Amino acid sequence: MAGRSPRVLREMLDFDYSLLLSGQYHDMLLSGLMLSIKLACVTLVCALPLALFIALLRLSPVRPLQWLGFAYVESIRNIPLLAHMLFWYFAAPEFLPESFREWLYAGNIEAISAIVALTLYTAAFMSEDIRSGIRAIPIVQLEAGRALGFGYLASMRLVVLPQALRVTVAPLISQTLNLWKNTSIATVVGVAELMYQAGQVETATFRSLESFAFATSAYLSVSLLITGAAAWYQHRYVQAKSR
Amino acid sequence: MTTLELIDSYWVYFLVGQYPNGPLGGLALTLILASAALVLAMPLGVLFGLARLSPWRWLRWPVTALVFVVRGTPLLMVIFWAYFFLPSLTGFKTDQFTTMLIALVIFDAAYLSEIVRAGVQGLDRGQVEASRSLGFGYWRTMRWVVLPQALRTMLPSLVNQFVSTIKETSLGYIIGLTEISFIASQINTQVFTMPAQVYLVLGLTYFVLCFGLSRFAFWLERRQTQRVSLTDNSKVT
Numbered sequence: 001m002a003g004r005s006p007r008v009l010r011e012m013l014d015f016d017y018s019l020l021l022s023g024q025y026h027d028m029l030l031s032g033l034m035l036s037i038k039l040a041c042v043t044l045v046c047a048l049p050l051a052l053f054i055a056l057l058r059l060s061p062v063r064p065l066q067w068l069g070f071a072y073v074e075s076i077r078n079i080p081l082l083a084h085m086l087f088w089y090f091a092a093p094e095f096l097p098e099s100f101r102e103w104l105y106a107g108n109i110e111a112i113s114a115i116v117a118l119t120l121y122t123a124a125f126m127s128e129d130i131r132s133g134i135r136a137i138p139i140v141q142l143e144a145g146r147a148l149g150f151g152y153l154a155s156m157r158l159v160v161l162p163q164a165l166r167v168t169v170a171p172l173i174s175q176t177l178n179l180w181k182n183t184s185i186a187t188v189v190g191v192a193e194l195m196y197q198a199g200q201v202e203t204a205t206f207r208s209l210e211s212f213a214f215a216t217s218a219y220l221s222v223s224l225l226i227t228g229a230a231a232w233y234q235h236r237y238v239q240a241k242s243r
Numbered sequence: 244m245t246t247l248e249l250i251d252s253y254w255v256y257f258l259v260g261q262y263p264n265g266p267l268g269g270l271a272l273t274l275i276l277a278s279a280a281l282v283l284a285m286p287l288g289v290l291f292g293l294a295r296l297s298p299w300r301w302l303r304w305p306v307t308a309l310v311f312v313v314r315g316t317p318l319l320m321v322i323f324w325a326y327f328f329l330p331s332l333t334g335f336k337t338d339q340f341t342t343m344l345i346a347l348v349i350f351d352a353a354y355l356s357e358i359v360r361a362g363v364q365g366l367d368r369g370q371v372e373a374s375r376s377l378g379f380g381y382w383r384t385m386r387w388v389v390l391p392q393a394l395r396t397m398l399p400s401l402v403n404q405f406v407s408t409i410k411e412t413s414l415g416y417i418i419g420l421t422e423i424s425f426i427a428s429q430i431n432t433q434v435f436t437m438p439a440q441v442y443l444v445l446g447l448t449y450f451v452l453c454f455g456l457s458r459f460a461f462w463l464e465r466r467q468t469q470r471v472s473l474t475d476n477s478k479v480t
Contacts, residue, residue, distance in 0.1 A: 078453035079446045080410035082424055087446060090431060091438040177315075184317035188417060195319055208327045216320055223315035 019210050025201045029211065032197030033218050039111070039183045039193060043118040044176060050119065051126035056156065058131055069127070076124035081185050084121055088113035089189040114186035122179045126172060133168035134160060166237070173230040180222055194218060246440045253430050257444070260421050268421030270448060276340065276422060277409040280347035281401075284408075287348060288355025293385065295360050306356075313353035318411055322346040326418050339420040343412070351408055358400045362393035396467065402460035406453045413449075423448065 019025050057069030076084070089110065093101050104112065137160050145155025187196040198215035202208045260268020267275075294306040313321065325346040329337045337345075366389060374388040413424045421429075427445040431438050 074454055075446075075450060078406070078410075078457065079449045080413035080424070082413040082416060083427075083442065083446050083449060086424065086428065087439075087442040091442045094439055181315075181317040184319045185414070187319070195317070195323075198323070202327070212320070212323055212327070216316055216324075219317060219320060220312065220315045227315070 015213075016207060016210055019201075019205065019207055020214050025205060025207075025211070028197045028201055029194070029214050029218075032192060032194035032215075035111075035191070036180075036183045036193040036195075036218075037222070039114065039118065039186060039191070040176075040180050042115055043122055043179055043183075046115070046119040047122040047126055047179070048172075050123040051130055054123060054127035055130035055134060058127070059134055061152065073124045073127060076120055081117065081121050081182055082188060084117040085114060085185060085189050088117045092116075110186075110189050110191045114183075114189055114191045118179065118182060118186070121182070122175065125178065126175050129171035129175060130164070130168050133164040133171075136167055137164050169233055170230055170238070173226060173233065177223055177226045177230075180226060181219070184219070244434065244437065246437070249430075249434060249437055249440055250444065253434075256430065257423070257426055257448075260426055266421065269426045270423050272340075272420070273409065273412050273422045276343060276347070276412045276415070276420075277405065280344055280351055280412075281405050281408050283344070284348045284351035284355055285401075287352035289359050289390070291352055291356030292359025292363065295356060296363060310353045310356055313350060314357075318346070318350050319414055319417065321350050322414060322418060325349075339415065339418050342418060343415045343420050347408060347411060350411070351404065354407075355401075355404060358397055358404065359393065362397040362400075363389055365396060366393055399460045399464040399467070402456055402463065406456045406460070409453055409456075410449070 020029070054069050054072055057065045058073070060066060060069075092113065093104060093109070096104065141159050141163065142155055145159040146152070148155075150158065183193055184195040186193050187199070190196065192200075194215050198211045201211040205211070256269065258269050259271045260266060262268065262271070291306050291310060294302050295310065297303050322343065325337075325342045329335075329342055329345065370388055370392065371384055374384040379387065412422050415422045416424045416428065419425065424445060427441055431441045434441065
């Protein structure tokens, strides 16, 4: 038992940097990182408008629309992302018409189902942040807009939202951090993102330490960038305004 | 095969896996894993939380760094590290359950430490000062004055953390742990023709569990704010 423990030490001592700096495995890991970043960006672009729409549903004066928004948010949030991914990859294509399904299977169905799952999942969390941002704006702002003759949607768009979205930026950045970490789950449906490639490199070379160290530091670096963006925003806009 | 027949023939497998003829799995395993992870992560989370508030730098900095690293990496990464390095670190061949449990405990402790820190920091400073001036040392102040109050305000967050942990156990799927998502995929492979029904039942199961628990957390939180406002009123009158 004690005889095996120095193995970790040995692996640390002959850490093979060359594997990470150039060659086939370096390329695999890097393409994985690129795909992870792409997944996160595409999801962010799709999820933001959806989240705003859901938040407005939940705040609308019409009861059934509120319920619809509530049902969306709760049903998505209370099911793990992994189950969403499995559903969108294995089950959802069954409902599509034959011709469309063939087109989908010919293309990159893994990435598409991952993006659908990530978008729906992220939008549910972001819509809650946007909703609380909107609720933080005093109701008189909306009433003033209405009193000036704007309709509900127009006063939302022109009066409430510009103020609310400013308050919402910080929580939205922290949701983006969650989104970034969640892209790793796309590996279960076989999207060749960073986690998947790290696993592939590990299987091919038995260099677990190197490939995982690369993946971990890549995830950490992007996370730090996102956290840094949040701190910068806080410093630049929120504190500067209160001063 | 209809949906009812599907449920009728697979519900035992879905709930407990191959038990009693094989290892326990399914929903039961998910619940046991999530509970064990939270129970074990709790003391570690309290320690981490206190360490982050500690007056000693040599304790505060490493723990803060650890928490930042864990919070900046996906849980899947932590699981991979545990899966590949626990055996060579301990010399034992760890099974999937232990691997997943250890990864979850480390991951959850990092998040819990933030909850603990917020709970302790949210406490009125006068509490600590009163206790210190009564002659209690640091540890006894923490044990008898700070933590009991902080833990009570943390209760709703803890229930929410349990919901997150249940959702996190689904990642055991990737290392072949026979929790509920893995079992559902097994059923899907065996039946083959009904993926939508299988995964909808899986989603529904998670939903019932997690939605119920998060409503419970919401109720706890509301009861707490009501109680606080009641005590505030009694002070005024």
